[in-house]
Amino acid sequence: MTTQRRKRHTPEQIVRKLRDADAMLNAGQDEAAVLQALEVSEATYLRWKNQYGGMKSAEARRLKELEDEDRRLNGVAWESARTVASTVPRSTRITTWCWDFVFDRTVNGSPLKWLSIVDEYTRECLALKVDRHITSEDVIDTLA
Numbered sequence: 231m232t233t234q235r236r237k238r239h240t241p242e243q244i245v246r247k248l249r250d251a252d253a254m255l256n257a258g259q260d261e262a263a264v265l266q267a268l269e270v271s272e273a274t275y276l277r278w279k280n281q282y283g284g285m286k287s288a289e290a291r292r293l294k295e296l297e298d299e300d301r302r303l304n305g306v307a308w309e310s311a312r313t314v315a316s317t318v319p320r321s322t323r324i325t326t327w328c329w330d331f332v333f334d335r336t337v338n339g340s341p342l343k344w345l346s347i348v349d350e351y352t353r354e355c356l357a358l359k360v361d362r363h364i365t366s367e368d369v370i371d372t373l374a
Contacts, residue, residue, distance in 0.1 A: 241290035244278050251275065326350040331364070345372060 239247070247268050254264045265275055282290050332344040343364045347357040357372050 241282065241294045242287040244282050245285055245287045245290045248278055248282060327356065329369075345369060347372065 247270070251264050251268055254267065255261065259267075261272075265272055268275065270278075282293075285293070326349070327347055328350055329345060329347045332346070334342045334344075336342060341362060343361055345357070345359040345364055345368070346355060348355055359368065359372050361368070
């Protein structure tokens with residue numbers, strides 16, 4: 231069995247292939263022959279049909295541009311939020327911390343416990359305590 235190399239298709243190519251597939255299916259060819267002619271799997275064809283079905287090439291290109299722009303802007307917004315969070319003094323910021331306990335055992339069966347404390351706004355790990363036993367006094371000391 232030979233494996234084919236993955237190929238990225240542009241939105242225009244996808245729309246053209248979907249249009250060709252519709253023409254072949256309307257001409258009476260079965261779906262397996264159409265997929266073989268398009269050189270795509272059934273899962274890829276169905277995904278393309280759901281995402282680009284009924285679009286024109288210009289609309290598909292615009293959709294792809296908007297998705298790329300959205301991805302870029304989300305990255306910029308995340309970076310600016312991190313910058314703002316680091317410039318606001320901690321005393322004026324409303325802080326929300328979350329804590330979590332993780333329990334596990336070593337290979338020889340002795341227990342291990344982790345206490346992690348994370349700032350929910352900046353996602354910064356403020357404390358990480360690992361020990362065989364963590365008591366309530368240890369938690370209070372870590373939080374203080």
